[in-house]
Amino acid sequence: MAHLPDDNSRYKDVDYWDERYKTEQCYDWLGNFSKFEHLLGDHVKKEDTILILGCGNSSMSGDMYRAGYHSITNIDYSSVCINTMRTRHSDCPGMTWHQMDVRQLSFPDASFDVILEKATLDAIMVEEKSPWKVSPQTTAFIHKALTEISRCLKPGGRFVSVTFAQPFFRKRLYACTEYNWSIKHYTYGDGFEYFVYVLTKGEELSPEDAAIERKLLEDNEATPISITTTQRDDKEDFLSTINL
Template identity: 35%
Template sequence: MEPENNSEYLNKEYWERRYENEETYDWLLRYPQVKEDISPYITPEDKILVLGCGNSKFSEDLYLDGYRNITNIDISQIVIDKMQEKHQDKPEMRWLVMNMLNMTFNPEEFDVVIDKATMDVLQCDIEDVWDPSDEVKSRISQFYQNVYQVLKNQKHLLQISFDQPHFRRKFVDTSKWNLSEKTLDKGGLPYFLYTLQKKI
């Protein structure tokens, strides 16, 4: 169910309608395709937060690969209810309705935060990629600040995105983050892994 206008991706109602009928969809890449790229930053003991989990198999595949302490959040009540029911045999995984721009976790609660195309949604109504509006910049600043607060010192935010490096860099506050970039050439369109380490 594709929106008539990209700005619909910002609306909770769009996602609720979409998830009523859609069973599974993975944006960009699936876990097996990025496993080797992200594994240096995750251990089985880590407390992991997955942002905008949707109905993706990503968290399920992480879990089956030995990463059990996973918290998944999404703005859609419908998809969280469905995923809770679907994965009730995986008790260590949590499924919470929560807005990534207003998270209510304790400070420094997580060792790893994973964002697969979720922050990209905050740019879906961008008109000029070279000169984003103040509204877009404010959303993204709020995103990074929320993640910064819930992430432990020197731990990592992993972002899998179609956003090219020269556009992504200008949103990252290098006084708070160490940023590294990697092109994920898995065939088809190029995607990117941005690894942001929280500075003390």
């Protein structure tokens, strides 16, 4: 595949993405919007203000706009991506595009009803080598991102995370009283399951999820498992080689 990097660590390199976006037209990690659209109806309203993190050149923003979601803000850390997508969707009033780091969102507190990411947090994990320990650098990166996401959500707002990561691992990231949200999850996919997590700002963790947080606080060294998959939908397989 023309855009496949020599090493998975390149997925964290903005220069790699800048070069890729100069020629690649569209790529959808974990399937396109139609694959999980049915799950969003109960959680995302057409009139909601929506922020999409790490939008890339995915068709998702355009598909959501055509489905009636017209207040969409998109961010990505690649300027090439943002410039290309802004031009491509110039005929979509209410859709905006900004170069931005997910760890430092340039929006006021309580700006959005919904914040949505699809495989963006998965990509942050590409350099993790051990199935038993997430590096302090990655842990800090994700914590900064989730703190910013929580800050920018309105009371009652929803963070929607679309990922290949199973609840055993992903709840270890999300089950944190500091973020001030509850956690629900759903699945989609034929043959291989993907996961949609819906985290609602201002709701308490369930007793089960609160127990996860307590266990992690008690255990200074959490031991995440390695997820091995036989996923074939994506031609690029970095997701199946990340030790989560």
